Amino acid sequence: MWFNLLSFIFAAHQILIAGIRITQKWDSNFSVMFYISNMPISLIIFEDNDHLRESLVCLFKSDERYRPVNDYSNCNDAATIARVYEPDVVLMDIDMPGTSGVEGVKQIKEARPQTAVIMYTVFENDEKLFACLCAGANGYLLKKTSPARLFDAIEEVMEGGAPMSPSIARKVLDSFNQKKQTQHYDLSQREIEVLQLLVKGHSTKIIASALFISFETVRSHLKNIYNKLHVNCGKEAIAKVLSERII
Amino acid sequence: MWFNLLSFIFAAHQILIAGIRITQKWDSNFSVMFYISNMPISLIIFEDNDHLRESLVCLFKSDERYRPVNDYSNCNDAATIARVYEPDVVLMDIDMPGTSGVEGVKQIKEARPQTAVIMYTVFENDEKLFACLCAGANGYLLKKTSPARLFDAIEEVMEGGAPMSPSIARKVLDSFNQKKQTQHYDLSQREIEVLQLLVKGHSTKIIASALFISFETVRSHLKNIYNKLHVNCGKEAIAKVLSERII
DNA sequence: ACAATAGTCCCGCACGTGCGGGATAGAAAC
């Protein structure tokens, strides 16, 4: 159960009141929420494999900390389900008949952003991973995850964390470091300065006055930049720089 | 100790040979490496607080799995140190006199990419966090991390993971989801199609032929798009879309 | 039935920009 206490700042991560553990959590609107641990965590599972789904329900029923509310073999009505049952946590498979899990997490996050959605899948490929993260997933676990780690992950996401399988976390961190993997275009320092202003959308004239050099000089630099980046115009250059994270 | 076995693909994550646990790891050049667990993990610590640094060394010396090679109160010679001692793991503070930890991780990763660098800091602000990740950090732990979790994190990073404190992991995942926080510009479906082609760097003429509509129609759409995005030209539109992750 | 919206198409004008030239001076590299 969540209590939304707007505009209240609380420094410590856990406090004890009358024996009840209260854990801090920030929601996406920067309001503070508290999770009272002696309430069971309500849980909904989306998983099309009947065996696995029933095993998961059974697993969570075995621990009094969890209250598996419902489970579904598809997420066609994910938004409604989230609104009606108001689950704390959702475990979401990706590959399901009908609506995919990627679309499912998007709908749940739109319908009820407080619900933490943990992806639970065999997929390790970048495309599905980043699609889920952009859709608002709060965690990403591979199906080889042990039950103990599954429990930990749910605790972690309830405490404001983002549980990920190690190889997934690595992929996520690597995505920040991709600019080193892209080739080096051998731009001079001055050309980098010009390019940095260009990718902010500034015109040649503005760049010239910003760098205290002549309009024609900037154009000359831009010509060289376009050659080095193998593009034909400023728009292509901006697109290339921003999408490949050069500079 | 690492053995670099190029072009060899190994499916399982752990195998047992004669009682020695071998763990798979991928390095950034896509070659496979194996970590033999009965070898102690060599470790270098950069931390300017003498008390904390000595405590950490003491902590790691207490466990035979770790071999703290050296420790430094600044990372001015980080690149040389990495090349000479070839550590498996580096624990790196951020706020140090002289070269900052952000610069330190960058230098270490350039000098010896195989070395896993885990940031170990009090800083939770986005700026420093993402600067470290872009510099190539393999993990990010807050100083409130317990010793047990510290050990786990080093195991995790050696096995190809990316250990992060929960609040850090959350920040990282949230960074993927920022497009929902940006405002909605109320673009029509057709305008989105035009804009998607524009941000690829395509000219008006190309967009027209790609969408099977007239050149003038595309220009008309672009005019409306610029109005809705509050920009004055295509370059600004591309810059805004790609940097704010609209669409 | 009417208004609003989206999508399509067209014109002309002015300016920005890409392209192909050329030139000079200082610094760095060989």
Place this chain on the structure above:
DNA sequence: GTTTCTATCCCGCACGTGCGGGACTATTGT
């Protein structure tokens, strides 16, 4: 000591593009 690189500046031409108009059609919502 010559070459190469970098930064700086200039010209003219052709095309792309932003801006301000207008017009027609289909759909949607009231």
